Amino acid sequence: MMRTIPDVSTVAIAVADGILHFELALAYELFSGSPPIPVSHWYEPVICGAAPVRADGRFLLEPDCGLDRLAGADTVIVPGWAEVDVDPPADLVAAVRAAYDAGARVASLCTGAFVLAAAGLLDGRRATTHxxxxxxxxxxxxxxxxxxDVLYVDEGDVLTSAGKAAALDLCLHLVRRDHGSAVANAIARRLVVAPHRPGGQAQFVATPVPEPDGHPLGELLGWTVEHLDQPLTVEDLARRANLSSRHLGRHFRSMTGTTPLQWLHTQRIRRAQELLETTDDSVDSIAAATGMGTAATLRRHFNRTVGVPPDAYRRTFRSRRAAG
Known part of the structure; x- marks a missing residue:
């Protein structure tokens, strides 16, 4: 179930002794920054804990407020948890459950999934972790x-991510869900995001393109994104990279975690989302610009990947702007 987002969206980051500082800092950095472009609402992050806590056993952190504040949040983030071989603190588990029951969207980063599982939020659901x-x-x-095998899983009001960089993928996905691809892409550029491996629900988040740093695919991926209007095939990409199709597939799997065709499909859908949000171009024009060929083909693939038709997707983001 998708929850509606209010004008000011409180993002409560739940902490306790043993929290991992990387995921904690990542979430706070992303949601505490100002919006890169004007939006109708933005985030107000707050760190919630029962008492001063040690992150990674080294960094002492003074929370902004107690765990009871989670129940009034719109989104609750549970960062990675170091002590996965023992049960997480009962007060943390109870507070996360109470927040969900009160209507909060709850997301875990890395091993934070153990907290969500202990709260019963993952029962009968698909989830991931490191x-x-x-x-x-x-x-x-x-x-x-x-x-x-996936970077993150979106179950609507409960989301889980794999470790480290995948936590950033999930946070960007939340921004994309709330504000669209243009805002999420701008944040990714501001953060200088490292190469991203599409997988699971990754089609909903902008896939940053690696710099041409000597990797066999560095130049190819950037070139491909600039030529999505062309009817590219795996053989075309292999020739561009001076590789055999088999070697291209191996490099793609190593760098992006997916196949060339799957990655290309993700880029075409991402570009279609951007054009639907930011232009008045017809679906036929967007189909041509993204290499989908016809409006019928775009509608079929877009609906299958995103879950709604292109026209409905455009209306959703236009109505959000009008509301703002």
């Missing part, structure tokens, strides 16, 4: 459908 701890999560919480 690959090194996926088996432990599945063993401890057998009612959770653990998928260790």
């Amino acid at each position: 690959w090194a701890h996926a088996e432990a999560l599945a063993a401890r919480h057998p009612r959770v459908e653990v998928d260790a």
Whole structure:
């Protein structure tokens, strides 16, 4: 179930002893910055904990408020949790559950999924966490459908991500869901995001293109994004990279976690989303600009990937701007 976002969206970051400072800092940095372009509402981050906590056992952190504040938040973020071999603090688990019951959207970063699972929020749902701890999560919480092969999972009002960089992917996905691809893309550029591996729900987040730093695909990916209007094939990309199709596939899997065709499809959908949000171009024109060929083809692939037709997607973001 998708929850509506108010004019000022409170993002509560739940902390306790043993929290991982990387995911904590990442979430606070992304949601505390000012919007890169004008929007109808933005985020107000707040760090919530029962008492001063130590992140990674080294950094002492004074929360802004207690865990009871989670219940009044619009979005709750649970960063990575270091002590995955023991049960998370009962007060943290109870506060996260209370926030969800009060209507908050709840997201975990990395091993924060263990907290969500302990709160019962992942029962009967698909979820992910850091690959090194996926088996432990599945063993401890057998009612959770653990998928260790994806970057993040969006179940509407409960979201989970894999480790480290995937946590950033999920945070950008939340921004994209709330404000559209143009805002999420601008934030990604501001943060100088590292190469992103599409996977799971990654089609909803802008896929940053790596700089041409010597990797065989560095120049190719940037060139491809600039030529999405062309009917590109795997053979075309292989020739451009001076590689065989087989070697191209291996490099793509290593760098992006997916196949050349899947990556290309993601880029075409992403570009279509941007054009639907930021221009008045017809669906036929957008189909041509994204290499989809016809409006019928664009509608079929867009609906399958995003979950709504292009026209409905455009109306959604236009109505948000009008409301603002």
